Amino acid sequence: MPVPPPPAPDTDADARAHAPAGRTPGPLRFGVNYTPSQGWFHHWLDFDPDAVRADLDSIAALGLDHIRVFPLWPLFQPNRTLIRPxxxxxxxxxxxxxxxxxxDVNVDGLQGHLSSFDFLxxxxxxxxxxxxxxxxDVLTGQEEYLRxxxxxxxxxxxxxxMxxxxxINQFSDGPHPDPDRIDDAQAAAWLERMLAACERGAPGRMHLHAEYDAAWYRDGHPFTPAQAARQGALTAVHSWVFNGTAQRHGPAGVATEHHAAYLIELSKAWAVDPHRPVWLQEVGAPAPHxxxxxxxxxxxxxxxxxxxxxxxxxxxxWCSHDVSRSLADFPELEYGLGLLDNDRRVKPAGQAIxxxxxxWGGRTHRPPVRSTALVVDAGPAGTAPRRSVCAPGGPVFEAWAELTAQGARPSLVLAELxxxxxxxxxxGITDVRTPEEVRAPV
Incomplete structure (x- = not known):
């Protein structure tokens, strides 16, 4: 269906009305995950300042205000006690x-995993x-590296x-072929320790963690929705519709075009702070989905x-520049995700961004609250053993998509709340519905 026009910016009065008590609304930020046009993330091996500057010029020309950058962990810390100056x-x-x-710059530390390749x-x-x-010993090495x-x-x-x-949650569970198994308590302890190391290095900055959507959708996964929504300075969500969403709903489906919004709202079900900021930190348009x-x-x-x-x-x-076809063995969808091509020419998606x-960049914008909430019954909040109800095809996901198609602007709330x-x-929730109520036959 046609893309609706962006909602009109709030007036100052509206912004104040929608602002949480004690918090000044911040300006909206628009940025890009920086993938170097020459050599992809292998550019750290042959670091070329001229190429980096040219890439950044092409990003800034889009009118963006920040980048997320990815040092490769094995290149920066090849030995546990050597962090290369x-x-x-x-x-x-x-x-x-x-x-x-x-x-502005956000730095991902433990790389970790990028575009199907592991860098450990x-x-x-x-x-x-x-x-x-x-x-x-590994924990000590990671702490010192992040710090x-x-x-x-x-x-x-x-x-x-940071x-x-x-x-990095993909290393803790299947479908990774060789995971380092842990439980949810160990995941929470690891997050707390690593976030503290970042804080020691740069006190008062916006330090956070970010998981792929197994944290929200996969039963038994040790990284949990509660950790994502309660640890770190804000919640990060990564929205990829090749997870079954586009396959089920098609490239133009309501669920597909609202998948990022769904994850943003899903995160709020587990947040203790009712106005915790949420960063849509990764989202892209993967072909052929x-x-x-x-x-x-x-x-x-x-x-x-x-x-x-x-x-x-x-x-x-995700992301700034395409992956060069001269580089082998990437999944096909990874090559064309850039807002710019390898010659730094702006693509249609780049024009849209x-x-x-x-x-919208730099504006203070607070849309009206979402007063309708769909109930999420995933079990106890801390572990969410039945969180697959939230995944594509699950009752919560499909009911939320149905409400959205009806124009209801739903959020989500845990069953226990x-x-x-x-x-x-x-x-600001005044109407609570269960998935069964939404999807009951008329």
Whole structure:
């Protein structure tokens, strides 16, 4: 269906009315996950300042205000007690070059996993195999690495803070072929310890963690919705519609074009703070699930729908530049996700993001509260043993999509809080429905 126009910006009075008590509404942020146009993330091996500057020029020309960057962990910390000074200097150079172009920087530390490839240092694998989340020596090494990167950037005004790693939860469970198994208590302890290391390095910055959607959708996964929504400075969600959403609902389906908004709202069901900020930190238009000729439409629809979610911190698209076809063995969908191609030419999706950033970037915008809430019965909040009810095809997911198609603007609430008057009032919820009520035959 046609993409609706972006909602009109709130007036100052509206913004104040929708602002949580004690918190000043912040400006909306628009950014991109930086994938170098030359050499992909292998560019750290042959760091070229001229190429980096040219890439950043092309990003800044889109009107964006921040980037998320990815040092490769094995290259920065090849030995547990060696964090390469030269690599850290290159990271600082990149951050300073971004500052020169008006771009803030968030740094992902433990890389970790990127675009189907794992990047783990040799001191954690094979002959030195140790659990990434529980081994005392590994934990000490990770802490010092994260602290060092944070400290190197602590005095840079454009440094937003650290993300612990890119979807590092995938190392803890299937379908990873060789996971380091842990339980939810061990995952929570690991997150707390690593976030504290970032805080020691750069006190007061926006340090957070980010998982792929198994944390929200996979029963028994050790990284949980409660951890995502309660630990760290804000909640990050990564929205990819190749997870069954586009396959089930099609590239133009309501559920597909609202998947990012759904994850934003789903996160609020577990948040203790009713106005905890949520960062749409990764979202992209993957082919063939989103055909190339629909990428710009999907991009616009996804962002517009996310903007209708209260407490959105910002949107960071995946990714800046395409992966070069000269690089082998990537999944096919990874090659064309850039807003710009390898020659730094803007693609249609890039034009869509640039237009949205020009319209909304830096504005204080707080849409009206979502007064209708769908009940999420995933079991006890801390572990959510039945969280697959929230996954594509599950009763919560499908009922939310149906309500959205009806124009209801739903949020979500945990079953154990569905009759808690104080909780509902704090969130502005006045209408609570169960999935069964929504999907009951007329």
């Amino acid at each position: 030269r690599a850290v200097e290159q990271l600082v150079y990149l951050a300073d070059a971004a500052a020169d172009r008006g771009l 240092p040799a001191w954690t694998r094979t002959w030195h195999r140790r659990n990434l989340f529980t081994d005392p 060092t990167l944070a400290a190197a950037l602590a005095d840079r005004p454009n440094f937003l803070g 993300t612990l790693g890119n979807e 989103i055909p190339e000729d629909r990428a710009a439409h999907f991009t616009e629809a996804t962002v517009v729908n996310a903007l209708d979610c209260p407490d959105l911190w910002g949107v960071t698209w 640039a237009a949205l950033a020009g319209e 569905a009759s808690d008057t104080a909780h509902l009032t704090a969130r």
